[in-house]
Amino acid sequence: MTDKVRIALDAMGGDHGVSVIIPGAALALARNPNLSFLLVGDEARIRPLLEDHPRLSAASEILHTDVAINMGDKPSTALRRGRGKSSMWLALDAAKSRRADAAVSAGNTGALMAMSRFCVRMMDGVDRPALAVLWPTLRGTSIVLDAGATIGADARQLVGFAVMGAAMARIVFNVDRPRVGLLYTDAEEVDAAAIAEDAARLLRKSDLPDLDFRGFIAGNELGGGQVDVIVTEGFTGNVALKTAEGTARQIAQTLRSAMRQDLRSKIGYVLARRAFGSMREKMDPNRANGAVFLGLDGIVIKSHGDTNAEGFASAVKLGHDMARSDVMARIQEGFTHVSAPLAE
Amino acid sequence: MTDKVRIALDAMGGDHGVSVIIPGAALALARNPNLSFLLVGDEARIRPLLEDHPRLSAASEILHTDVAINMGDKPSTALRRGRGKSSMWLALDAAKSRRADAAVSAGNTGALMAMSRFCVRMMDGVDRPALAVLWPTLRGTSIVLDAGATIGADARQLVGFAVMGAAMARIVFNVDRPRVGLLYTDAEEVDAAAIAEDAARLLRKSDLPDLDFRGFIAGNELGGGQVDVIVTEGFTGNVALKTAEGTARQIAQTLRSAMRQDLRSKIGYVLARRAFGSMREKMDPNRANGAVFLGLDGIVIKSHGDTNAEGFASAVKLGHDMARSDVMARIQEGFTHVSAPLAE
Numbered sequence: 001m002t003d004k005v006r007i008a009l010d011a012m013g014g015d016h017g018v019s020v021i022i023p024g025a026a027l028a029l030a031r032n033p034n035l036s037f038l039l040v041g042d043e044a045r046i047r048p049l050l051e052d053h054p055r056l057s058a059a060s061e062i063l064h065t066d067v068a069i070n071m072g073d074k075p076s077t078a079l080r081r082g083r084g085k086s087s088m089w090l091a092l093d094a095a096k097s098r099r100a101d102a103a104v105s106a107g108n109t110g111a112l113m114a115m116s117r118f119c120v121r122m123m124d125g126v127d128r129p130a131l132a133v134l135w136p137t138l139r140g141t142s143i144v145l146d147a148g149a150t151i152g153a154d155a156r157q158l159v160g161f162a163v164m165g166a167a168m169a170r171i172v173f174n175v176d177r178p179r180v181g182l183l184y185t186d187a188e189e190v191d192a193a194a195i196a197e198d199a200a201r202l203l204r205k206s207d208l209p210d211l212d213f214r215g216f217i218a219g220n221e222l223g224g225g226q227v228d229v230i231v232t233e234g235f236t237g238n239v240a241l242k243t244a245e246g247t248a249r250q251i252a253q254t255l256r257s258a259m260r261q262d263l264r265s266k267i268g269y270v271l272a273r274r275a276f277g278s279m280r281e282k283m284d285p286n287r288a289n290g291a292v293f294l295g296l297d298g299i300v301i302k303s304h305g306d307t308n309a310e311g312f313a314s315a316v317k318l319g320h321d322m323a324r325s326d327v328m329a330r331i332q333e334g335f336t337h338v339s340a341p342l343a344e
Numbered sequence: 345m346t347d348k349v350r351i352a353l354d355a356m357g358g359d360h361g362v363s364v365i366i367p368g369a370a371l372a373l374a375r376n377p378n379l380s381f382l383l384v385g386d387e388a389r390i391r392p393l394l395e396d397h398p399r400l401s402a403a404s405e406i407l408h409t410d411v412a413i414n415m416g417d418k419p420s421t422a423l424r425r426g427r428g429k430s431s432m433w434l435a436l437d438a439a440k441s442r443r444a445d446a447a448v449s450a451g452n453t454g455a456l457m458a459m460s461r462f463c464v465r466m467m468d469g470v471d472r473p474a475l476a477v478l479w480p481t482l483r484g485t486s487i488v489l490d491a492g493a494t495i496g497a498d499a500r501q502l503v504g505f506a507v508m509g510a511a512m513a514r515i516v517f518n519v520d521r522p523r524v525g526l527l528y529t530d531a532e533e534v535d536a537a538a539i540a541e542d543a544a545r546l547l548r549k550s551d552l553p554d555l556d557f558r559g560f561i562a563g564n565e566l567g568g569g570q571v572d573v574i575v576t577e578g579f580t581g582n583v584a585l586k587t588a589e590g591t592a593r594q595i596a597q598t599l600r601s602a603m604r605q606d607l608r609s610k611i612g613y614v615l616a617r618r619a620f621g622s623m624r625e626k627m628d629p630n631r632a633n634g635a636v637f638l639g640l641d642g643i644v645i646k647s648h649g650d651t652n653a654e655g656f657a658s659a660v661k662l663g664h665d666m667a668r669s670d671v672m673a674r675i676q677e678g679f680t681h682v683s684a685p686l687a688e
Contacts, residue, residue: 138597185579185583218586219583219586219590220587220593222586222587223590223594235580236583239529239583239587240587242529242562242563242564243583244587244590246562246564246566246588247566247588247592249564251592253482255599258620258623261618261619261622264618265618265619268615268619269616269619271608271609271611271615272603272609272611272616274606274609275599275602275613279598279602282602
């Protein structure tokens with residue numbers, strides 16, 4: 001990998017399409033001048049926006065296609081309609097064929113995951129992919145995976161998630177030996193507990209050089225920031241992610257209407273504006289925007305669909321960092337350390 | 345059922361045991377003078393506390409036992425140690441044998457669910473119990489079930505949860521025809537979506553007189569308050585509950601430290617105190633404390649383990665309301681309406 005990092009963008013993806021993607025890419029370029037872009041989508045809509053961003057224009061190549069995946073398309077529909085020709089597929093294909101170092105899409109998650117598995121395919125030696133999301137915590141950010149790439153991972157697959165999550169955490173958090181926890185649910189009847197216990201045993205036995213296994217994390221400790229990486233099976237991760245998003249939005253709305261209830265509160269709100277600002281910044285989904293689809297033979301970043309340019313720039317930066325630090329090589333290396341204990 | 349309602353209390357349950365249970369019961373009695381109590385636990389520890397509460401003392405009978413279930417006991421351990429003799433078991437047994445109209449425990453959830461199934465057993469015609477929790481929302485409170493009584497309910501069992509949840513909602517929210525939604529996860533691979541769709545079809549076909557079925561609710565809409573009752577399978581419900589609790593606590597902590605960051609914010613906080621107060625009240629877990637273990641042949645209420653006297657009084661009040669409005673008869677009646685469509 002040279003110092004240059006080339007990102008393929010699904011320019012039509014997301015709730016706002018090119019109107020957010022292009023300014024977002026321009027922002028990312030201003031901050032990381034070693035970036036270049038392959039802009040995949042409708043040239044007639046991309047070209048006019050580039051006129052406002054001459055530097056981006058100079059650093060970009062356009063790959064034209066008329067076909068775009070809709071935010072509401074089911075994965076099966078998206079695959080049928082968009083395989084081989086949609087902006088999402090062609091961006092992924094560029095990452096697969098190494099014409100780009102990473103692909104970034106704000107398109108719909110289910111479609112992106114399905115297309116990634118068909119187009120990019122799995123990395124050698126990895127048996128399950130995982131969607132790794134950045135989770136705001138009391139102390140900063142953690143990585144939670146799998147947030148819904150697959151359902152029902154077994155103990156060995158959870159160990160694989162731990163290895164992949166740790167490889168990502170080393171890059172994102174710039175730590176040598178990320179702390180890793182396993183999400184544990186206390187629902188007695190469920191096999192999940194037994195699977196998590198098996199995974200814990202395997203992780204302890206492996207004693208991996210690049211991963212500091214810290215045991216179990218309870219569901220209500222997900223945002224506590226005790227560890228850098230929290231590993232869980234995809235269905236649980238998906239439900240937790242959706243619930244946390246909903247709860248955060250609900251509390252923000254409750255707080256907003258409480259602050260408008262009388263004049264004193266309104267004045268108090270104005271005075272404490274800085275505190276609310278720093279709070280909002282901490283919880284801002286645009287700040288830590290970007291999930292990584294780990295375990296594929298190519299780097300695929302999923303941006304929130306309703307992100308703004310700032311948020312999309314964060315997702316591009318994440319793709320940049322993953323490519324520049326060669327996350328795939330790190331994952332490969334991580335798996336060489338676990339293969340022995342797992343084979344026993 | 346007479347106007348009098350007698351509640352069996354597991355006086356040793358919860359993080360604080362008798363020191364919260366007794367004042368909590370006294371508070372509930374002051375508000376609902378038709379209550380009487382069977383206090384189950386260590387008489388030597390109950391008796392001194394009753395001296396401060398003469399009215400409660402007059403309305404209570406003590407059932408002595410030395411055996412108490414620990415908050416950390418696994419359900420299997422609790423059953424082995426506590427079956428037939430622990431304060432939790434004996435309180436449940438009183439509800440089962442109708443020596444009490446309901447049992448309330450702040451003891452550990454897993455143990456309470458296991459003991460309830462062994463001691464109280466299922467109501468005739470109900471094939472799965474469900475833990476129904478009160479969930480604070482933007483507009484008030486919803487009921488969410490199952491929060492973890494069992495794992496992997498099928499479509500017919502979800503319909504059963506809907507019937508039981510609606511029966512509870514009619515009492516708690518005092519509405520004739522509670523709005524009911526089914527939680528839907530968009531994780532593509534999972535059977536849960538197909539099961540939820542089957543359940544929706546059955547509910548539409550049943551067109552129940554006491555239940556207004558409103559279709560699907562997404563995970564991030566759980567706290568939106570669009571419906572009175574949200575039905576889901578127990579594992580999902582359990583993960584959602586834990587995640588929501590953790591997220592709410594995390595945001596509260598973040599907000600608290602933000603408000604202390606500079607003098608202006610501190611002053612703003614003081615001025616907006618009323619707003620924060622009403623916010624806190626809305627989110628206060630003690631206000632809406634109490635989950636109902638539905639589907640059993642007896643009324644069983646689970647209080648938060650770390651509740652205070654105010655919260656425990658809420659749980660007692662919930663038991664009182666469930667008993668007084670005869671929730672079991674309402675559930676039975678609800679099932680008579682669904683039995684035909686379900687049999688097809």
